[in-house]
Amino acid sequence: MCGYYESISGFRYWDVKAWKQYIQQNIAPLYSITTTLLEVRDELAPYTGNSFGVITNSRRELLPFLAGGIKDGDYSKYSLAKLTRLIYGLYVDPREFSSAVSSLGEEGLSEVVVKAEEKESSVFLRLISGLNRLSGNVLELADIGPSEISIPSSGEIIKQPEKILDVLKEFYRFSISFSANHNYYTFFIVSTRGTHWKALREGYHKLEENLDEIKEFLGLEEIFIPETGKEDVQRDYTIWSHSRGEIAESIYSMQIGLWGRFNFEVETEINKPIEDALRYITKNPEDLAKGHIRLVKDALGDPREIHIGNERFYPKDSYDLKIEGLWITDWPNETLISSVSATSAARDVLKREHSKPKLSFIEFLDQLGPYLFTGYGEISRHPKHKEHLKYYGNIPMNAVWWLG
Amino acid sequence: MNEQRDETKRKSKYHRERKGRARREERASHHSTHATQEPKTEKLRSHTPKEGKVPQEPSEGIDHISKLAVQVNEPYKVTIPKVLISTPTIEYDLIKMDTEYSIQKKKQRVQVPTIKINAPILEFQRISVDSNVTMTKKARRFIKIPRIRLHAPVFVFQDKTLDLVVDISPNPPLSDISQLPIIQAKKTQRVIQPISVPKHETRPLETTQETEAVSLSETGSSNWIIETETEDFIKALFGVSSQELREPNAAIILFKDVRDEGYIHLFEKLLLRLQREKGKTGKVKKLTLSDEDWNKEEIEKWLDEGGIIFIEVANREILDKLTKRDIADRLWAIFSKGDGTVVFHTKDDDTFYAINELVQELNWNKLGLKPEIFKILARELPFEEKLRIIEHVYGFVSLPDLMPGSKVSWIVNTAEKQYLKALKRIMHKYEPFFPVRASDDESTEHVLAKYFIIHTLIKRLQREGKLPSRLQDVEWDKVRTIIETEPESYPRPDVLYKPKEAYFEFETLFGESFRKITNKLDEYARAKPGAKVRIVVEPITVLLHLHEFKHQIAGIKKGKLYSNLNVEYYTFNLSTGELVPLGKFIESLSRVLAELTEGEP
Structure with missing residues (x-):
């Protein structure tokens, strides 16, 4: 059975060997690059x-x-x-330095x-540390050795500091390509995060027949099975996601890190050091968060609101979902509630959000x-109410806040 | 019957009374007629003798005198004067009494509206109730799975040459001060988000027995692992780092305390310590927003001494009484010299947000000021965690039995008192035998620390059997030859322990911050290569410089720093009365902080 995603050249998501190759070509280099950068630090x-x-x-020489x-x-x-300060957060005060040496x-x-x-200010360092830890985990789980990518070693960089730009270029190239x-x-990993089986089955036609193998290799798991006597309904509406600490989860966390940090349109200047550092090698560093949102918009239109029955649901917000059988009996908008908390309207909003009609x-x-x-939203177990589910929306843009 | 009889009786009694009254009135009327006529009769009677007629009956008064005159005239012919006394003439005015009165009620007219009520017009529509039950199965639902087309990235790199030049040549002296580069540090307002309180099992309190007593041969920097990335105690607790609080000259801190708690007291102690490291007095002025407290001169004097102003805003009403202008005036009083720290604290959510709004809305540019604004939302900690944190701040000092639920403010105040008490007790114990040398400007903390170091060294000598256990039996002259305070040498340690040639340096970091330790070690590295330098600091100093200590110790451990010195770091453990290697203290602290920050993104 061949669908759209099966027809894409070089994309063999149903094949474990192809997955290993993907790891070898995309994740192993990121591990080597970040390791070198950390050695310099x-x-x-x-x-x-x-x-x-x-x-x-x-x-x-330092x-x-x-x-x-x-x-x-x-x-x-x-x-x-300045580049050292932007990447590693290590510095001497330029004023102090100039004043001391001038006299x-x-x-x-x-x-x-x-x-x-x-x-908080060392965002670049935290990004490379995180990518290094996660990519190392993926290599270990997939039993793949480090990449033999040709980049200068930390020793060479110390001797010839300008070589750090070569490493930075490779870091940028592999981060974007990944x-x-x-x-x-990586898109497949994003798709399988907190999505129900029916969507996965409809999108990836060859998944069902290779599920056991892929599930085992990547670490996919059912996180919620609805209570119903109908077996086909139960299977279709089971929520799938990633097992903790496994390959899929590590790759997904790497993606969250990159969406969160390669986001240059956030209101605060939280990612400014990353943008400034990347401007040493490229004029316009790619905004991955914004790019993915554009991708979703092009495919689905503006995800402003959708209608479920007579109710409006905002895909960009986060919701607490209380499930009873095949009903969502309580679904307060947590984004809205947190935005009005500590205001006089809070009680009314809370009451209203908890008294909405149930949804199918x-x-x-x-x-x-x-x-x-598409990875725009995700359903997971609610972190506070273990028996509830939680919907997170606008993930590429919100990643910046999750990373702090 | 009886009633009729009674009625009849009442009526006859009434008639009798009426008749009686009528008769009495008639008699009275008759009598009054006689009374008015009688004087006339009298008058006529008195004129009767004038006409020569002898009265038949003697009468009283005039008649009697006339009779005497007749009787005397006859034998003696005496002329008796005839006295005529006229009777008084009484005239009465007849008036008619006005006995009329009005009991007629005044009439008021009420306007009664005339209301016309129309008959209802009812309109009904004819509908038929839809009683059909749809049982048709809906067609199979499809999900519109998007066909995402991904594109290979396009990379356009630019080749730039890094500027590697290190310019360390001294400049010629500046002739004009205006040539100095002016660099304005860009300040961003940091918003500290509330941190979710992680739920976890509370572990039993670590006993300080775990920390080993100091042994001068044991390293104070090895055998420990940094288990957490948390490197800032204040940040772990309050979400804002000590470095951030240290930097600005002018700062407004908005502190939202936990209801029914007193985390502000712990924050106050830490903030004051930071101030002292900046060379300020480290005193607190507590104000309210009411007018009478705002004496500008007093505030200026206070700020000149480096004090911090804490303003408690208990509720929204206090704030509502003030205009933005009032607040601006007050803050202007504080920041007019471009320096100062003011902490607004409240336990009320609404008030906190209102203060924030007010402070944000102020036109700082107009005021010519831009203080750094910090927002801190204290979070509630379980009792055990509170206790463990405060124990670390005050060197594991023994605390009296505390009730679970004791407030932070109470625990902090008690711990602080106990901490000073314990150190003073040690000082008083050795003072008579071993007076230490102290300079005039030496802080109390410094003197107390010297005694604490001496105490641990004497304990060590006692343990080794080199000194008797009773202080009275100790030959103090001999002790003074092996333990010296402020010896005449360069560098000059606070305490020199001669048997091991160990140089103890206690640092409060007041006025100089962490650089003081670095400078001290540089001094030893230059002047006394190979020296055993023992840096001793108070526990609170470790908390405020966790990051610096960890990195300096790591550098020493790797042999990259002060490789020509033998450096160890210690702090106080007041429960054992020993110096504890800093590594062990940090390890214990890191565990507490790791739990605090567990679950944070």
Whole structure:
């Protein structure tokens, strides 16, 4: 049986060997690249809190990473010191540095202290640390060795600091290529996250016949089976997702990390260091979060609201779903409730949200299926009410907040 | 019958009374007629002798005198004057009494509206009730699975050359101060989101017995693993890091406390300590928003000394009484010199958001100020966790039995008192035998710490049998030759333990922050290579500089820092009266913090 997704060249989601190849080609390089980047950081980090003079005496080759391109109390346009700060959050205050050396020369460096940005500001470092941990986990589970990608080693980078740009380019290339925006395998992982069986069956025609093998390899599992006597209905409306710590979940978390960090349109400047660092190698870094939303919009139209029976449901919000049999008996909009909490309207909204008419679980999933399939939304077990489900919407855009 | 009889009696009595009254009135009328005529009769009678007639009957008064005159005239002829006394003439006015009165009720007219009520017009429509039950099975539902077409990414890289130049050549002296580069740090307002409280089983409190007593041969920096990435105690508790609080000169902190709790007291202690590290006095001025408390001069004086202002806003009503202008005036009083920290705290959600709104809406540019604004939402912690946190702040000091549910404020105040009491007790114990050298500007904390270090060293010598257990029996002159305070040497340690040539340096970090430790170690590295340097700090110092300590210790452990020194770090364990290696303390603290931050994204 051949459908649209089966006709895509090179996309053999039903084949474990193809999955291994995908991991080898896309995830192993990310592991190697992030490992190299972290090794460079390990060389610099121990000097945090110490006098800069210590580095000049013992590790002079590290000097450009912290002071390269500092002029008159500020960074030059392509300053290495600024790049170190953007990627690793390690820095010396440019003003302190310039002031110390302008009066005392090299001797003044003992007055300058190496600092580390707060965790929140080190978004790039947290991204590469996270990708490294998750990709390492995938390689281990798939029993695949590290990639033999040709990138400079950390030692070479320390000796020739400009080589860090080569590593940065590869990091960017593989991050983008790996993403569900451009990669059908990663898209498959996103599709299988919190989606009901019927949507998966309709989308991936060869999944059913290869389910056991794929389920085993990727770590897919049923997280909710509705209570009904009808076997076919029960199977179609069972929610599937990823088993904790398994390959699919690790790949999905990598994707969330990239959507969250390659999002340059958020209101805050949370991802500014990443954008600024990527501008060292490319003029317009790709906004993955925005790109995926566009993909969904092109396929399904603007996901503003959908009608389930007489009720309106907003796919971009998050809902608490209380399921009884084939009914959703309570479905408060948690996004709305949290947005009005601590206001005078909170009680009314809460009351109203808890007194909406019940919805048919079947109709709900059929309507929402396309959004779940594209990764725009996800159904999971509710983190607080274990017996409830939770719908999360607008995932690519919300990822930035989940990462903090 | 009886009633008729009674009625008849009442009537006859009434008639009798009426008749009686009529008769009495008639008599009275008759008598009054006589009374008015009588004077006339009298008058006529008095004129009778004038006409020569002898009265038949003597009468009283004039008649009697006339009689005497007749009797005397006859024998003696005496002329008796005839006195005529006229009777008084009484005239009465006849008036008619006005006995009329009105009991007529005044009439008021009421306007009664005239209402016309129409008959209802009822219109009915004829419908037939749909009683059909649809049992037809709906056609098979299809899901519109989108056909997503993914495109291969297009990469356009640019080749730029990194600027690696490290400019460390000294500049010629500046002749004009205007040549100095002016760099304005960009400030972003940090919004601290509430953190969900993780649910987990409370573990039994770690006993401080787990931390080993200090042994000078044992390293204070090895044999421990950093289990958590949490590197900031204040951030783990309150969502805002110590570094963030340290940086701004002008800061407004909006603190939402937990209802029926007092986390603000713990925050206050930590904030004050940060202030002292910045070289400020570390005192608190507590104000309300009411007018009488806002003495601008007093506030300025207070701020000049580096104090922090805590303003409690108990409820919304207090805020509602003030205009934006009032708030601006008050904040202007605080920040007019571009420096100052003010903490608004409340336990009420509405009030918190109202303060936030007010502060945000102020036109800071117009005021010429832009303080950093922090929002802190304290979160409720289980009793055991509260206790463990406060124990770490105050060096595991013994606390009296606490009732589960004791508020943070109470635990903090008790712990602080006990902490100082324990240190002072040690000082008083050794003071008579071993007075330490102290400089004039030495802080109390510093003096107390020196005694604590001496106490641990003496205990060690006692354990090793080198000193008698009773202090009175100790030969203190000899002790002073092996334990010296502030010896004449460079660098000059707080305490020198000669048997091991260990240099104890206690640091409060007041005025200089963490750099003080780095400077001290640099000093030893230059002047005393190979020295055993023992850095001792208070537990609260570790909490505020967790990140720096962890990284410095890691650098030393890897041999990348101070490789020519033997450096160990310690803090107080007041429950055992020993110095505890910092590694062990951090390990214990990290476990608490890991639990605090567990479940956070």
